[in-house]
Amino acid sequence: MKNDIDTKTLLNVYEQIQKHGEQTEKGKLYQGLYAYSDIDGYTVYIEGSGVLLRFGFHNTYHLDYQSDKNKEDFMNKVLSIAHQD
Template identity: 50%
Template sequence: MKNELDTKKLLRVFDKIRKHGESKKNEQKGTVHFLEGLTAYTDFDGYTVFIEDATVSLSFGFHNQYHFEYEDSSQLSNFEKKIDNIDERF
């Protein structure tokens, strides 16, 4: 995911978090799903997918536009490892 986001993997991992994770209702975010240190949810219309951990936030939306928020590259690297781990294990 460093240079180009693997959109198929991202959506596959989002689905795995939704299917295999714990779900809770959240007043601001709707239904939020948790698995292996990652949180996943969508916006109200389902067009934007959000995957987060404690230090990195990823929004992925319409026309494959995405945006990461993090402070340093080690945080992004750890986030990518969590994505890969879920993709491989579930």
């Protein structure tokens, strides 16, 4: 998946999850999505619905998923959070 999601939207969703989410061992959990970062903070992750999104250096991201259904569910959650507030 390349350039399907605006990077500003991804950062906004990450921040919304951090702001409104419940702390877990994995990271903050909000509306079925986890958000966390690596130790140095250069790479952030959004995970849920069988999808792992890595967002990092030079505003690039990569999605790992097994099926299009997983990707669709994940994207619906991301867009739902993006349209809040």
